Amino acid sequence: xxxxxxxxxxxxxxxxxxxxxxxxxxxxxxxxxxxxxxxxxxxxxxxxxxxxxxxxxxxxxxxxxxxxxxxxxxxxxxxxxxxxxxxxxxxxxxxxxxxxxxxxxxxxxxxxxxxxxxxxxxxxxxxxxxxxxxxxxxxxxxxxxxxxxxxxxxxxxxxxxxxxxxxxxxxxxxxxxxxxxxxxxxxxxxxxxxxxxxxxxxxxxxxxxxxxxxxxxxxxxxxxxxxxxxxxxxxxxxxxxxxxxxxxxxxxxxxxxxxxxxxxxxxxxxxxxxxxxxxxxxxxxxxxxxxxxxxxxxxxxxxxxxxxxxxxxxxxxxxxxxxxxxxxxxxxxxxxxxxxxxxxxxxxxxxxxxxxxxxxxxxxxxxxxxxxxxxxxxxxxxxxxxxxxxxx
Numbered sequence: 001x002x003x004x005x006x007x008x009x010x011x012x013x014x015x016x017x018x019x020x021x022x023x024x025x026x027x028x029x030x031x032x033x034x035x036x037x038x039x040x041x042x043x044x045x046x047x048x049x050x051x052x053x054x055x056x057x058x059x060x061x062x063x064x065x066x067x068x069x070x071x072x073x074x075x076x077x078x079x080x081x082x083x084x085x086x087x088x089x090x091x092x093x094x095x096x097x098x099x100x101x102x103x104x105x106x107x108x109x110x111x112x113x114x115x116x117x118x119x120x121x122x123x124x125x126x127x128x129x130x131x132x133x134x135x136x137x138x139x140x141x142x143x144x145x146x147x148x149x150x151x152x153x154x155x156x157x158x159x160x161x162x163x164x165x166x167x168x169x170x171x172x173x174x175x176x177x178x179x180x181x182x183x184x185x186x187x188x189x190x191x192x193x194x195x196x197x198x199x200x201x202x203x204x205x206x207x208x209x210x211x212x213x214x215x216x217x218x219x220x221x222x223x224x225x226x227x228x229x230x231x232x233x234x235x236x237x238x239x240x241x242x243x244x245x246x247x248x249x250x251x252x253x254x255x256x257x258x259x260x261x262x263x264x265x266x267x268x269x270x271x272x273x274x275x276x277x278x279x280x281x282x283x284x285x286x287x288x289x290x291x292x293x294x295x296x297x298x299x300x301x302x303x304x305x306x307x308x309x310x311x312x313x314x315x316x317x318x319x320x321x322x323x324x325x326x327x328x329x330x331x332x333x334x335x336x337x338x339x340x341x342x343x344x345x346x347x348x349x350x351x352x353x354x355x356x357x358x359x360x361x362x363x364x365x366x367x368x369x370x371x372x373x374x375x376x377x378x379x380x381x382x383x384x385x386x387x388x389x390x391x392x
């Protein structure tokens with residue numbers, strides 16, 4: 001099959017994160033088996049009771065029994081290097097964001113002006129199609145080092161599948177290429193992604209008698225002002241490879257109060273921060289807690305709860321890494337960095353030197369009319385084929 005035909009098959013499968021990805025995993029498992037790879041599924045049930053599946057397909061090595069034994073035993077097995085060791089791992093997430101029901105061609109790959117349109121066509125089914133095509137095109141007989149294809153679930157809602165896979169310790173990897181739309185520019189470092197839900201509790205009262213209540217909105221406003229100061233403080237801790245070169249903060253949602261003439265008894269807001277590599281996500285939480293304690297000293301009745309729902313670290317691979325140098329050579333693009341979240345950090349947990357790369361532009365992902373340029377899709381298949389040949 002051509003890379004475009006494979007992408008058409010993938011786009012036709014509705015794999016929005018809210019659904020089970022079993023259909024697309026079944027398709028990928030069949031394709032991997034037809035290519036002579038050994039696939040293994042790693043299923044789990046999400047918080048809504050829906051089955052999700054990660055798929056790992058190996059070439060040149062076998063799965064170890066260590067990947068299916070209990071956690072304490074698995075830790076011991078890891079120390080004995082019992083897990084399959086893979087030279088190169090190609091990683092793509094199978095889930096997509098939702099699409100507008102008015103987009104009638106969302107699940108039908110459509111070609112216009114040298115571009116292929118469809119949900120997931122850019123993020124990241126194009127990379128998956130290129131990876132399958134690369135394996136199909138290459139003569140694996142001369143390969144002497146193992147290769148793995150890894151297809152994950154629930155990337156779009158918190159990298160959940162990749163985190164499960166890292167916990168399962170399904171394999172050890174030396175190098176990994178994580179598929180994301182980077183216009184075929186290899187990205188050697190990425191910021192982390194963290195999220196906290198913050199609730200301020202006050203006391204309701206008639207707004208004509210504010211002394212009888214305590215405004216949760218005013219309390220939240222004071223804390224948000226302190227968070228703005230924290231953001232300025234974090235600008236002093238920089239990583240020159242990024243733009244902007246520091247950890248960024250954002251209060252994206254705020255909701256409080258029940259009526260215009262009632263002193264607000266509760267206010268909630270979300271705090272998002274994207275950490276530079278080398279800075280632990282807890283750095284912001286420590287500064288936030290200090291700000292909360294300061295507010296409590298000013299107002300002993302100040303009541304605040306912080307639910308740190310997500311704390312994903314960034315990643316960084318040395319500019320001198322063999323996989324970085326190789327992809328710079330094969331793509332003709334110098335390595336860069338990304339500010340959006342990826343599964344790269346989870347691959348580093350599996351021992352890999354990681355690069356993020358794929359066809360398409362992240363700025364057109366997630367929107368109605370998402371597309372990938374045909375030239376980049378075909379070029380990606382060629383780049384991955386050469387990467388396999390050179391590294392394996």
